[in-house]
Amino acid sequence: MLGFLEKVRDYTKEAVSAAKYLFDGLSVTFDHMRRRPVTVQYPYEKLIPSERYRGRIHYEFDKCIACEVCVRVCPINLPVVDWVMNKETKKKELRNYSIDFGACIFCGNCVEYCPTNCLSMTEEYELAAFDRHSLNYDNVALGRLPTSVTSDPSVRPLRELAYLPEGIMDPHDLPPNQKRAGKLPTQIIKELQEEISQGKDTVDSTDMVPNKSNSTN
Ligand code: SF4
Ligand code: SF4
Incomplete structure (x- = not known):
């Protein structure tokens, strides 16, 4: 009888620990149900x-x-x-310009320091090619205007997932005027600028208050 009871006790212990492990695993799954998506249906979105x-x-x-x-x-x-140098005009004549995007690390230094602002970084990131040599863009390829996600009719543009309104899990069909969960960098900069200008106003107004000790003298 004692042996049977011990067996029942061991079995119950194992069943409880198995249920605990099962619950631990499922808690991760259920936790993900409350999280926001981090993927989009590329290339349609x-x-x-x-x-x-x-x-x-x-x-x-x-x-x-x-x-x-x-x-x-x-x-x-x-x-x-x-x-090439034009000997008559004694000026440089540009023949060609190229950047190999197979080697470029997109650091933006060239754009930053170009004195005539003829370089700029676009939002184009789909540069994959079958041949690595076709990643070497000449001045014609570099001069092509970039495609924009928002103006491409075959693509559904999505807002940044990090800025979805609170409680909303699906980034589709969001009303444009709905309050965001997070602030955009532009909004933060605007607020900072307002704070700075308010701070300046305060400093200016305190500067204008006559110094009592001076006025009494
Ligand atoms: S400086 Fe310009 S070309 Fe050179 S790696 Fe950086 S982004 Fe690419
Ligand atoms: S820095 Fe600008 S202007 Fe000078 S060669 Fe490069 S792209 Fe041309």
């Missing part, structure tokens, strides 16, 4: 890239003065500026 996204570089041939600053500031001296 795409997230709108942030304002300062560093994608494919756009280049304007007409603005370039062949100064080669972009080459010097590039960590791998990547841009190729092909120019």
